[in-house]
Amino acid sequence: MAKIDKVFFTGTTHTTVNDDPSTQRGELGVVDIKLSAPGGGNYEFIAVESHPTAEQLFAGAWSACYVAALRITASLRKVTLPADASVDVQVDLGQTGPGWFLGATFSVRLPGLAQEVAEAIVHSAHQICSYSKAVSGNIEVAVTVITN
Template structure:
């Protein structure tokens, strides 16, 4: 694979530590969610950062599909909901729900666009077969 862009981040202290994204001003305090026994009031968690990245990446995949279909629509809204749970083997596992709102198309076309975007999105490709991803398309 020819790398087009590369970045890296350094984490110190895990879920209750700090993260710095190299060559950027991005520094994050991390905090374990209260639902998982955390008690820090301020900070992010890996699931929030994954949700943000997946939502943005999937939005770009939607825009790519719209371009290939020669459709000019308002920017879509993409909400990524990321859950962390335990599977049957008591191992931690992620689950994702992507809710995409498209304006200017009917429901059938919205579903088709979202399904196609799921095939080309790098995050979707990376999670395929490993993470349960539920797609919800909404036409407005």
């Protein structure tokens, strides 16, 4: 697995579980996409540029799957996720030498949970998420867990 030396395109997302229909929507020139995952859940990909990059769409789909996996993992551990839990995913397309690669950075915010509990849930969710499993060993994935 190669590390990207030069990034050419980046797609970013901020995904939350949205149970509030009054949530502010995107402004003119952007689109809102509702994503779902097996087992239910209403995940919002809000205020996406009107012509998203493939990296941004991949980050959005991956984050929706990952948020669902977080819920499953937390449930299995009998932990309630905070209402304001969120996942930021950045997918980079870049080059190392003549080769082209993807890389990803996850920033998972689980305020109020103990750091070790949050980290266990976050890392276990990657074992459940089908996108995480599909890219495992193929792209570099960095993960940050924030509990405050």
